[in-house]
Amino acid sequence: MRDHMTTKKQSVAHATNEHNQTLVNHIIAQVTPKIKASLNCSSITKDSKDDLFQDIILKLLLNIAHFDFKQDTPIEHYINKIVKTTKADYFRRRALQNVQRQALVQEFRVNYESRTQQQNIEVIILRNELKTILNQSFERLTILERTIMTDMVNGYKPHSIAQRFNIEHKVVYTGFKEQNAKLSVIYYSGGNKM
Known part of the structure; x- marks a missing residue:
């Protein structure tokens, strides 16, 4: 039952x-x-x-x-x-996702900009160190040699340097090679020679 x-x-x-x-x-x-x-x-x-x-x-x-x-x-x-x-x-939910997406994009943008600025700062520091080394090396050259090397570093052509000092451009080429040799000796010897 x-x-x-x-x-x-x-x-x-x-x-x-x-x-x-x-x-x-x-x-x-x-x-x-x-x-x-x-x-x-x-x-x-x-x-x-x-x-x-x-x-x-x-x-x-x-x-x-x-x-x-x-x-x-x-x-x-x-x-x-x-x-x-x-x-x-x-x-x-969609508005929250948009805010999160924008925050993520902003975070990546800030990271990218900080990396590029950091690289720019490193390049500037290296450039300043090289300028300091060059200026210290130029102190051991004569005034004419120092002026020629400074003009070459600043981008002047040998013809314009020759016209400026009223000398032949072959003299500028020869002087540049000699100064280059002197600077390499100074650089590789640690600055003790000359």
């Missing part, structure tokens, strides 16, 4: 579940066009619309037990609330 009661309860529960499933399917079929119409917004992508639709249906199924069908409040009111909160969550 007890088994008979258990199977009867199971069959009643099964019939109730089937009835509830049919009722839920009917409700979903009726509200689907309204939900899709409410998601028809230009700022929501097609993939996001599908995700939001599934999210709304899931929330509807989870909250359908809390709906009070005996009151005068229509189910559309509940659906509108779910749609509104789901869209608000979507836009909040």
Whole structure:
């Protein structure tokens, strides 16, 4: 007798579940066009619309037990609330992602600029060290040799240097080679010779 009661309860529960499933399917079929119409917004992508639709249906199924069908409040009111909160969550999440993306871009921009500035600073420091070494080396040259070397370092051509001192350009070439040799001796010997 007890088994008979258990199977009867199971069959009643099964019939109730089937009835509830049919009722839920009917409700979903009726509200689907309204939900899709409410998601028809230009700022929501097609993939996001599908995700939001599934999210709304899931929330509807989870909250359908809390709906009070005996009151005068229509189910559309509940659906509108779910749609509104789901869209608000979507836009909040998207705004947060935009802020995070902009922060990430700004972080990479700052890192890039700091690296390039650091490299520029290193180049400036090396250039200043080389100028100091050259100036120390030029101190051991004669005034004419020092002037010729300074002009060559500053980018003047031998012809313009020769015109400036009113000498032949071959003299400037020869002087440049001799000064170069002197400077290399100074550089490779550590500055002790001469």
